[in-house]
Amino acid sequence: MILDSILDILTGVFLLLGGFLSVAAGVGLLRFPDAIARLHATTKPQILGLAFVLLAIALQERQLSTILLLIFLLIFQMITAPVSAHMIARAGYRGGIIAPHSLLVDELEQAIDAAPEFDDTEPGSE
Amino acid sequence: MSPQDDQPASVAASTNPTASESASARKVSRTEVRGRVWKQLPLLLGLVVLWGVLWGQFSWLNILTGFLVAIAVTRVLYLPPADISGRLNLWYSLVFIAHFIADVTVASFTVAFQALNPRPIPTSSVIAVQLRTRSDFVMTLDAIAMSLVPGSIVVEVDRERAILYFHTFDTTTAAAVEAMRAKVLVVEARIVRAIGSKDDLARIHETEATR
Numbered sequence: 208m209i210l211d212s213i214l215d216i217l218t219g220v221f222l223l224l225g226g227f228l229s230v231a232a233g234v235g236l237l238r239f240p241d242a243i244a245r246l247h248a249t250t251k252p253q254i255l256g257l258a259f260v261l262l263a264i265a266l267q268e269r270q271l272s273t274i275l276l277l278i279f280l281l282i283f284q285m286i287t288a289p290v291s292a293h294m295i296a297r298a299g300y301r302g303g304i305i306a307p308h309s310l311l312v313d314e315l316e317q318a319i320d321a322a323p324e325f326d327d328t329e330p331g332s333e
Numbered sequence: 334m335s336p337q338d339d340q341p342a343s344v345a346a347s348t349n350p351t352a353s354e355s356a357s358a359r360k361v362s363r364t365e366v367r368g369r370v371w372k373q374l375p376l377l378l379g380l381v382v383l384w385g386v387l388w389g390q391f392s393w394l395n396i397l398t399g400f401l402v403a404i405a406v407t408r409v410l411y412l413p414p415a416d417i418s419g420r421l422n423l424w425y426s427l428v429f430i431a432h433f434i435a436d437v438t439v440a441s442f443t444v445a446f447q448a449l450n451p452r453p454i455p456t457s458s459v460i461a462v463q464l465r466t467r468s469d470f471v472m473t474l475d476a477i478a479m480s481l482v483p484g485s486i487v488v489e490v491d492r493e494r495a496i497l498y499f500h501t502f503d504t505t506t507a508a509a510v511e512a513m514r515a516k517v518l519v520v521e522a523r524i525v526r527a528i529g530s531k532d533d534l535a536r537i538h539e540t541e542a543t544r
Contacts, residue, residue: 228445235448242448244457247502248448250484255441275386289480289487296486296500300459314461315489315498 214266221263228256242299250292258283346359377403384499425526432523436482444483447503457486462517464495465540466525469543474528475521485513 218220235248261277268274300315346543377400384399385391447455466472476487476497489498501513521539525533 228441231445231448235444238448239454243488243500244454244502246486246500247444247483250486251437251481252441252445252448254439254481272386272389275382279383279386285481286477289477290365292480293476293487296488300488300500313459315459318461318496318498 218263218266221259221266225256225263226251226257228259232256241305243296243305246296250288254284254288257281285314350434371490376407380406401495420528420530422527425523426528429523429527432520433482434477440483444502448450455503455505458501458510460499460501460504460510460514462497462499462514464497464521465518466529466535467536468523468530468533471524471529471533474524475517478520478524479517485517 229252232249232252235252236245237244239248258281262279265274265277376446380403381396381399384402385395388395409414464472464475472490472492472495476490479497479499480483484502485499487497488500490496491498497517499513499517501510504510504513521527522537527536
């Protein structure tokens with residue numbers, strides 16, 4: 208009985224934390240200046256937010272099959288989220304959608320400027 | 334066990350002039366294939382467990398069909414094998430995971446509060462980080478780990494020179510940029526200590542000794 212109520216309270220706390228992170232992600236989506244900065248707000252706090260919600264479910268449904276399923280859910284989220292974030296960030300950088308004056312330093316631009324001129328006669332280059 | 338098992342060997346037998354050469358070629362490919370199957374075993378087992386989880390039960394029929402589906406999937410959707418060193422230090426793996434969970438938790442709330450903070454949004458940076466590893470696998474794990482920690486996203490990867498380009502949030506000073514760079518290298522060192530090859534490990538020790 209006491210264990211059950213402790214678990215219920217923990218579940219509530221985890222759900223609230225997950226909800227808070229999701230709300231913050233939504234606010235960040237509105238406030239941050241460009242697509243890449245928005246990625247910081249949406250992909251990241253959301254991982255922990257999801258982890259909190261899954262933890263809350265695991266505390267209520269204490270069965271091995273459920274917990275295994277939740278673990279797989281989290282793993283796939285952790286594998287796919289960086290990939291999609293990277294694809295958007297890469298496309299965003301190349302598309303030049305970074306808000307002006309939002310960067311302190313840009314070492315990728317320096318590296319591109321320093322690179323030798325691209326030689327498109329080289330075989331197998333495209 | 335894989336397409337390489339008989340096809341290239343038989344092609345080699347038909348094109349190679351001498352029988353001994355083709356025999357040695359076949360022997361090499363056999364041991365290679367055996368190593369490849371061994372390396373794929375964790376992936377296969379993971380897929381079988383996933384199959385069982387999706388069905389919600391682990392009956393013998395499920396395990397059998399799981400294996401069949403896992404083999405079919407890995408054959409049809411063939412990916413080049415990841416170059417895994419084969420070394421695994423359990424203690425340092427736990428250290429990495431513990432640090433990782435702590436990093437994600439702290440940084441998630443930091444970014445969340447920055448989003449809610451009414452002050453202007455801090456400036457970001459794009460920084461280049463020269464990694465010390467020569468392994469694609471370690472580089473990928475480092476990129477994923479840093480991507481999951483809020484405040485840094487991989488914008489571009491220079492695989493040849495092992496340079497990762499990060500978009501980092503809230504780097505308003507040069508000191509913050511350097512702190513971020515150090516952070517990436519610390520995470521890399523943790524991953525190498527957990528699963529990296531001996532060469533990578535030596536390189537990490539070398540740079541840390543000279544620092």
